[in-house]
Amino acid sequence: MKIVIIGGGPGGYVAAIRAAQLGAAVTLIENKYLGGTCLNVGCIPTKVLLHTTELLDVLKHDAKELGITISDYHGDWPKLQKRKTKIIKKLVGGVNGLLKNNGITKIMGTAVFVNAHQIKVISDNQDEINNAATVIDFDFAIIATGSKPVIPPIPGSNHPDVITSDTALSLDAVPESLGIIGGGVIGCEFASIYNAFGCKVTIIEMLPEIVANMDRDIVKPLKEKLLKDGVDIFTSTRVESIQESAGGLTVTTSSQTGEKTITAKKVLLSVGRKPELSTLNLDLAGIKTARGAIVVNQKMQTNVPHIYAIGDCNGGVMLAHVASAEGILAVETIMGKRSQIDFKTIPYCVYTKPELASVGLTEAQAREAGYDVKVGIFPMAVNGKAMIMGETTGVVKYVTDAATGEILGLHMAGPRATDLIVEGALAIRLEATVAELMATIHAHPTVGEALMEAAHAVDGHAIHLMR
Known part of the structure; x- marks a missing residue:
């Protein structure tokens, strides 16, 4: 089974590794850098910078309260840029090592469809590589070309600054x-x-x-x-x-x-991002698009049955972890394994201070969907671990079905929210109820206790809230 994957981001490289694990002969084509937007100019570098800004915020607002006396400190932007580059290099190197370890053929260059069963690769200098290896025959192809920033039609938006x-x-x-x-x-x-x-x-x-x-x-x-x-x-x-x-x-x-x-x-x-499809020549493969994105079904399959599209390029949820999940789904479908994604359990995260994290329906969405909604809210200001950390801004909020107690959504603002949201994702995936969350013992002292308390708050029984 020959599978060609176009794009080496978190969708493409994860799909490549999973395909190799299942015994396929895999070729990965990447035209810029392994790791895609996420590792190079997206998720990872922004979080490197945000981690330092979080520490600066602690020093500025909380140092004395935390028992720390510092006479002088400042943010060193050039040094932070070097750290960012170092971390990116290490992670990209790790991806490269995983590809080698799994026996995946990597080709750097731009992939262009010749027809529905062949792809040619153009080198970085835009000259066609004139040898047999540049025209690749495939049984299946997975498109994972990602997205690029939207440039709105605002007069002056082309200014260099x-x-x-x-x-x-x-x-x-x-x-x-x-x-x-x-x-x-x-x-x-x-x-x-x-x-x-x-x-x-x-x-x-x-x-x-x-x-x-x-x-x-x-x-x-x-x-x-x-x-x-x-x-x-x-x-x-x-x-x-x-x-x-x-x-x-x-x-x-x-x-x-x-x-x-x-x-x-x-x-x-x-103002957002849009699918990157400009170099593919999709028409030559007969692949349909709509509103600038590749059209796929629930298994990520295009209208050409042996060609799939995953991640940002199919116009769905533009998040790295969704691209990875879609990559695994596409590969396992190709290889004849039963596979599925529950799109109700996609976590959305904002890595600011306070961190924001959300999964499932918001209160407004649940009401619009016709649910009889009950909400439980617990403030971080009452959580012992949040007090210890000096991060008491924020809340935990459950959105539930009043009739059954089923958890429809979990929404958090506060410390470690982006790490703790997985509890809500799992609860929704398993159709858990508030009662089941309340019956689950949460460690003390942890920020995670706030999730249990918010579950109790749905029925007005939060232990650590005044009545």
Whole structure:
């Protein structure tokens, strides 16, 4: 069984390894760097920077309270950039080692469909490699080409000081000021990073709230923290133009309150991502697309039965862990194994301070779906471990079906939220009830106790809350 995988990101390389484990002859084609956006200009580098900003926040606000006296400290941006590069290099090297260990053939270059059963590879210098190895015959192909930042049609968005998330990770120096267009996950994470390093940050969001896909009760603590730290946030605000000015760049916005201008040295475009399909020649393979994404069924299969598409390129949930799960699903389907993904259990995470994490239905979504909803909320301010850590901002919130007690959603803001959300994902996957969560002993003292308390709070029985 010959399987060709196009793209070496968290979807492609995971699919390649799983296919090799199941006995397939696997060729992986990558046109830029192993690990894709996630390892190189996405998940990993942003979290490296965010970890340091979290420590800076502790030193700035909590050091004395925690019994630490430091006479002088400062964020060292160049040194942090070196650390980021070191971690990326180590992880990418690890992926390369795993490919070798599993006997996977790796080819660096751009994959282009010749027809529905052949792919040719073009080298980095865009000259075709003229030997037999560059035209690859395959039994099955998996497309995992990922996505790229959306550049909105805003006048002035092509200015050199208007940057994307890719560039924002590797600036030589921290700008004096930064305007961020888009208050989603990426925008808020970059706001936290640059604000911690002394940059004046302004978020401009067209929707009524930042991080609009998450439950309002957990987004509120993040918004309050950003505002407290000096980040300006303008919601329900549309960007009309970006122009060069004496102070850097002037961003002209409009809202119900009228027109407003914001000046910043650099402007970050953070309005989303779109599938990267530009070099594939999908038409030659007969692969259908819709709204700029490859059309797939529940098994990630395209309209061409032996070609699959996983991760961002199929226009679904654009998260690295979803791409990896879809890669395994596609490979196991190809190899004749029963496989499935429960898309109700996808965790969504924001690695700010406080961290946000969410799985399942929000309260609003559950009510819209017709459920008789009961909610349990427990504040981090009452959790002993959160007090010890000095991170008492946030809440744990369960959304449940009042009739059955089934957990429909778990939403968290606070310390270790992105690690603890797996408990909610598993609970939803197993159709667990609030009673089953309450009956599960949680270790003390841990932040995880707040999950048990929030389960008790659904029926008004939280032990550590005043009645």
